[in-house]
Amino acid sequence: MSINLKTLTIQKAHEALVKGEYSALQLAEAYLAEIAKKNKELNAYLEVFDDVREQAKAADAKLRAFHSPLSKGEKRTLGASQDLERPSSDAKGVQPRYEAAASARSGVVSPLLGIPLAVKDNILIKGRRVGAASKILEGYRASYDAFAIAKLKEAGAVFLGRTNCDEFAMGGSTENSAYGVTKNPHDARRVAGGSSGGSAAAVAADMALAALGSDTGGSVREPASFCGVVGLKPSYGAVSRSGLIALGSSLDCIGPIAKTVADTEILFDAIRGRDPRDSTSIKLKVKGEKLKVKDMRIGVPKKYVETEGIDKEVLQDFKTSLERMRQAGATVVEIELPQLRYALACYYIIMPAEASTNLARYDGVKYGLHREGADLLGDYLATRGEGFGPEVRRRILIGTYVLSSGYYDAYYRKAERARALIRRDLADAFRTVEVIATPTAPTPAWQVGEKKDPLSVYLADIFTVTANIAGIPAVSIPGGRSAGGLPLGLQLMAPYGEDARLLAAAALAEEALHKVQ
């Protein structure tokens, strides 16, 4: 049977699986066939797991258990906790199993049961290889499940494989991967973005229905923007960092990538929650967020957006998106965020400082690559010199510099204070607007090898780092296209902890931007 993957969403696939239109195995096979066709060119996956079919069969077994007729008085307890017991007076008994009760059942079976997902190569799945696309973790197998992974296993999701990324999530194009660049499905001469480029490309090219990425300064949103899909960076702490290979611990977030806002929310709901293994994790208060488009005030920091490096087409598309939102009934207001001009500098001090600290653990002694030197110190120097790629070593050196005693006050302490000012600036702005909008990235996807100078790649993070510095949630949704047909993204940000509001706003924006006119 053939499944139309192009238009498939988690919601549609879930319905089809529950109705028995096709099996989780057939769905997984469809994605494996797509991967076999495309991955050689795109290099989105570093590894396709050899037990995908077994995982899918396990999901099918759960689905079958659900489909089997109920005996009188028997209760369904699959997935979530709702009680599906039918009244015994029901004359039709359990006959219309697939139609009448399908929607009710959707609430009972986990919406991710049998759904094929891709996972970024910096999120641990017990027993499987994981390496943050770095040679220094060559051969390493995860000894435990990340919190997000444990939740997805519980939900019955199927993991297709691990996706390419910039080494230790350091970059915006996956050009820093030790295993080759991931190509953009919309134009294979161009980058897919990064650092979660493999995850975004996999979703965009129908090589996965949705994926997990991680976002330290835009690593979920920028590749989502470049590949024309949706990417969410949740509030800091909304998803536990347990089992995420650390980059900048005060900035790192695991986030979902999917084709629609609704799918993104399904995945987000499955992975969030308080985890005793991450003391910064929080339980979000998610009330039924009923945001109406006519009540929505969108703040636009005009001076910040119209920066000198912004591409003309990106700016034009951003204005078109705002106009569509206005036409749909939203109010667009100009806001001032003067402190945001320090956001990028602040980020490129704090992140390398934290990275240099976090990456001290890779010493060739406990796990991964080991290279011989003359003595123990020589082992460290050789292992780290050879195991880390140029960008990682560059950031470790910058981090070491800004934390060294002579420069600590001038850089790191100053950046920490600027961070507080940026948070304050945003909190003030959110008193008058529901969400803040910017383009996700200042340019469309660039050509592979086009940017030689690391600083020019850093500048692509100008609009995304702010949310990480402030800890607030932000999402990228597809806007329009460049003249060359490349996807452009619209970023929305909401106050800390207001992830539900952000997703409600994103759903309204998605509707306004992509309504057939």
Add this chain to the structure above:
Amino acid sequence: MVTLEEIEKLAALARIELSDGEKQAFQKDVGAILEYVSSIKEASVGARGAPALSPALPVNVMREDTNPHESGRYTETLLRAAPQREWNYIRVKKVL
């Protein structure tokens, strides 16, 4: 912005071996990046910084050192990951 000697010093502190060619390249790149982030010095932050926001962002807190798992439960898994092992020890070159 940074001298070659500073790059060598940083690399030694960070336990990273660099070739002569890399030192040159890093001197240029790291110098340019540090120059860019130096703009932070213009940020008008007072001696004490901005007043604290509520709610504050969650910060890392060490958990209480209680409820240990039984000894040896993860030993084999963790030792198996080590590149060099001898019995139940990780093998390293002599320290002293």
